[in-house]
Amino acid sequence: MTVAVARALAGASLVATCLACTGSRKDPRAAEEESTRSVDAAVHQPAVSAPAVSAAPPPVHETGAAEMDASPAPQRTTALEVARVLFADAADPAVHPWSTECAPALPEEARIRCAFGVRYAGDPEAARLAHGLFVRHGVRAGVEVAHVMNGGYRGMIQIVPAVPTKQHRRHLAWIDAAFADFEAFFEGLGRGDAGVPRYRFRPIDVRFMRSVRATTPNAYASGWEVAYNLDGSINLSESAVRETMFHEIFHLNDTHHGEFSLKSLSRVYDAIVKRCGTRSPCLQPYSPGDTMVRNGTYYPFQPGNDVREYGAELAIRYYREQRLAIRGEKVARPFKCGPRENAEVWAAFAGEFFAGIDRIPACP
Numbered sequence: 001m002t003v004a005v006a007r008a009l010a011g012a013s014l015v016a017t018c019l020a021c022t023g024s025r026k027d028p029r030a031a032e033e034e035s036t037r038s039v040d041a042a043v044h045q046p047a048v049s050a051p052a053v054s055a056a057p058p059p060v061h062e063t064g065a066a067e068m069d070a071s072p073a074p075q076r077t078t079a080l081e082v083a084r085v086l087f088a089d090a091a092d093p094a095v096h097p098w099s100t101e102c103a104p105a106l107p108e109e110a111r112i113r114c115a116f117g118v119r120y121a122g123d124p125e126a127a128r129l130a131h132g133l134f135v136r137h138g139v140r141a142g143v144e145v146a147h148v149m150n151g152g153y154r155g156m157i158q159i160v161p162a163v164p165t166k167q168h169r170r171h172l173a174w175i176d177a178a179f180a181d182f183e184a185f186f187e188g189l190g191r192g193d194a195g196v197p198r199y200r201f202r203p204i205d206v207r208f209m210r211s212v213r214a215t216t217p218n219a220y221a222s223g224w225e226v227a228y229n230l231d232g233s234i235n236l237s238e239s240a241v242r243e244t245m246f247h248e249i250f251h252l253n254d255t256h257h258g259e260f261s262l263k264s265l266s267r268v269y270d271a272i273v274k275r276c277g278t279r280s281p282c283l284q285p286y287s288p289g290d291t292m293v294r295n296g297t298y299y300p301f302q303p304g305n306d307v308r309e310y311g312a313e314l315a316i317r318y319y320r321e322q323r324l325a326i327r328g329e330k331v332a333r334p335f336k337c338g339p340r341e342n343a344e345v346w347a348a349f350a351g352e353f354f355a356g357i358d359r360i361p362a363c364p
């Protein structure tokens with residue numbers, strides 16, 4: 001799908017295609033693809049099935065608040081560590097020109113700011129945004145490593161590093177807005193003695209890239225990193241990017257929680273699939289989102305996707321509903337007030353990741 005078509009579908013639309021795919025990256029984790037988003041225009045492309053891939057344990061920020069909101073603690077990060085993400089496209093970031101342009105004698109903090117200036121050269125505003133993401137949220141916004149991804153039926157997709165400057169600077173602003181929103185969300189969620197979510201949303205690394213002659217994947221995630229496509233077909237607005245990031249970050253947490261979706265949601269998910277197959281009218285009450293695959297069915301139930309995408313859709317539904325509740329707005333049709341299966345997975349999901357917090361009133 002072209003960006004123009006995706007843009008035309010924007011507004012009422014939310015369609016996400018994630019696909020787990022293995023690539024030729026050194027880190028063979030599950031990759032995630034979002035293709036298009038649309039609420040009522042069922043427009044997206046079928047996902048590609050791929051074998052589950054094992055993941056090495058991600059960096060761990062254990063326990064309580066630290067896990068939910070692992071301190072960005074930029075002061076504990078060295079300039080070289082930051083540079084390894086910013087200049088991941090360099091043969092050796094340690095000897096890249098930044099290392100001399102940003103004199104080793106500089107205080108570490110100043111040297112880090114300098115490194116952002118070198119990476120985002122020619123666009124001081126982009127450098128300021130990227131540095132701000134690091135300082136406020138511990139997000140190192142650098143580049144992806146060039147590689148070829150196995151895109152399943154789409155063939156091999158060439159991924160190249162990209163830097164969001166000039167006309168692409170807006171992606172940095174959207175990601176910045178997303179993290180500011182997540183911060184307010186988690187603060188509101190845990191207000192009072194509600195409990196401490198076990199859900200890490202920062203720090204993470206964001207690695208910008210482009211897909212050659214393609215507008216997918218929009219994003220994929222592994223190991224506390226989210227790769228983000230500047231040409232992605234759905235990365236077109238602040239709200240779309242916010243949900244893309246929440247979706248991807250959920251997958252990171254799902255992995256960190258020992259594949260919670262696979263272990264704890266499969267029974268309900270499998271029963272729904274057994275009952276409904278791919279029949280949309282049957283699946284509709286059970287689908288956490290309105291996302292549909294073009295010529296297919298509700299996104300998490302599209303053959304080739306699995307319960308992990310059901311979990312990710314549940315995460316977005318939880319985020320949307322709790323976000324409204326925190327803001328004092330009414331939730332029209334709470335997910336948990338649908339079929340009893342919904343209430344069951346909702347409670348399990350909230351219990352696993354969000355200390356059981358549920359700001360939606362009990363169902364009538």
Ligand SMILES: [Zn+2]
Binds near residue numbers: 033
């Ligand atoms: Zn996904």
